[in-house]
Amino acid sequence: MRGVAEITALVKEAAAEAGFDLAGVAPVRAFSELEHFSEWIAAGRAGEMKYMEARDEAGHLKRASMRSAAPWARSVVVCAINYNTAEAYSTEVQDPERGWISRYAWSREDYHEAVMRRLRVVEGKLLNACRQRGQDAPATAGGTPALQTRCYVDTGPIVERVYAKYAGIGWIGKNTCILNQKLGSWLFLGVILTSLELEPDLPAPDRCGSCTRCIDACPTDALIAPYQLDSNKCISYLTIEKRGVISEEMREGMGRQVFGCDICQDVCPWNRKAPATTAPEFQPREGLVNPALAWLAEMKAEEFGTKFRGSPLRRTKLSGLRRNAVIAMGNSGDQRFREPLRKLSEDEDALVAEHARWAARKLNS
Ligand code: SF4
Numbered sequence: 001m002r003g004v005a006e007i008t009a010l011v012k013e014a015a016a017e018a019g020f021d022l023a024g025v026a027p028v029r030a031f032s033e034l035e036h037f038s039e040w041i042a043a044g045r046a047g048e049m050k051y052m053e054a055r056d057e058a059g060h061l062k063r064a065s066m067r068s069a070a071p072w073a074r075s076v077v078v079c080a081i082n083y084n085t086a087e088a089y090s091t092e093v094q095d096p097e098r099g100w101i102s103r104y105a106w107s108r109e110d111y112h113e114a115v116m117r118r119l120r121v122v123e124g125k126l127l128n129a130c131r132q133r134g135q136d137a138p139a140t141a142g143g144t145p146a147l148q149t150r151c152y153v154d155t156g157p158i159v160e161r162v163y164a165k166y167a168g169i170g171w172i173g174k175n176t177c178i179l180n181q182k183l184g185s186w187l188f189l190g191v192i193l194t195s196l197e198l199e200p201d202l203p204a205p206d207r208c209g210s211c212t213r214c215i216d217a218c219p220t221d222a223l224i225a226p227y228q229l230d231s232n233k234c235i236s237y238l239t240i241e242k243r244g245v246i247s248e249e250m251r252e253g254m255g256r257q258v259f260g261c262d263i264c265q266d267v268c269p270w271n272r273k274a275p276a277t278t279a280p281e282f283q284p285r286e287g288l289v290n291p292a293l294a295w296l297a298e299m300k301a302e303e304f305g306t307k308f309r310g311s312p313l314r315r316t317k318l319s320g321l322r323r324n325a326v327i328a329m330g331n332s333g334d335q336r337f338r339e340p341l342r343k344l345s346e347d348e349d350a351l352v353a354e355h356a357r358w359a360a361r362k363l364n365s
């Protein structure tokens with residue numbers, strides 16, 4: 001039977017072979033960050049993201065512990081893959097006719113699928129190695145297999161970045177993103193929960209030091225303190241998760257961000273030398289880097305359906321994307337948008353029309 005160290009090494013080797021840039025193991029514990037997550041939810045910082053607040057039958061937040069979703073889990077294998085590309089950062093592009101879609105959403109293939117495919121390869125090798133060595137013992141009296149695994153990419157009841165920290169992938173920066181000393185923060189994470197007690201890694205040390213660039217650069221003051229994000233103020237939340245009307249007081253700060261926001265990552269010194277990925281799936285789709293605002297604002301359902309098939313942009317739906325684009329037109333200061341905004345103010349989509357009227361007033365002011 002293989003030792004814990006040997007199986008752990010095999011998992012990391014399998015992750016590298018599957019194309020992951022980093023892999024580590026975190027133990028399952030009641031980490032203090034998970035307690036902070038509960039406090040963050042209680043303070044209403046998750047906005048309308050009700051899925052974050054899902055609770056088990058005993059009333060515990062599902063994301064704050066494995067006790068209900070995977071009580072058998074003893075270790076979490078965290079795999080990370082770089083999605084940075086050679087394109088400029090949002091803070092480097094100035095054309096007022098164009099907006100910004102968050103870097104993670106440019107990819108040709110949906111990252112959930114691209115990461116899950118690799119994760120399944122790692123999981124398969126882990127299971128095979130254990131079976132061959134007799135570690136997949138017969139089912140327990142309760143019928144539960146002795147060796148269990150489960151994979152998640154962004155959709156599980158788990159706060160991935162906390163486990164990423166304890167798996168040594170990186171530290172949680174003051175901008176609340178996972179940061180790796182060599183790769184920066186452009187990382188997709190995938191996790192494999194397992195009932196195996198693998199050899200845990202050490203958490204990565206916090207290297208933010210006295211830097212506050214992300215906090216200073218955030219246009220909406222969403223980083224209310226180091227390591228604390230108020231989603232209600234965050235442009236990523238407003239442009240992707242917020243349904244319906246965006247309050248007028250938040251619109252100006254959104255600038256020309258139309259889907260997500262990269263500003264607090266773009267200014268981070270650890271991203272200055274972040275290498276570009278070679279993964280073909282994460283190369284940008286045509287037109288998504290610094291996209292033309294008028295194109296997005298006037299987009300029809302058919303084009304939205306074909307252009308964004310298998311893309312994270314579908315999450316905001318056509319109406320939400322057009323809403324965001326007209327806000328950006330209002331913030332652009334570009335008088336060439338006057339006429340398009342006048343027409344959009346009468347759009348059959350009432351949400352788009354209302355935001356276009358605000359944008360037209362903003363341009364005229
Ligand atoms: S994503 Fe944008 S709005 Fe949100 S915290 Fe970062 S800089 Fe601020």
Ligand code: SF4
Nearest residue numbers: 173174208211214268
């Ligand atoms: S910008 Fe500075 S404070 Fe913010 S995450 Fe990067 S290193 Fe940390």
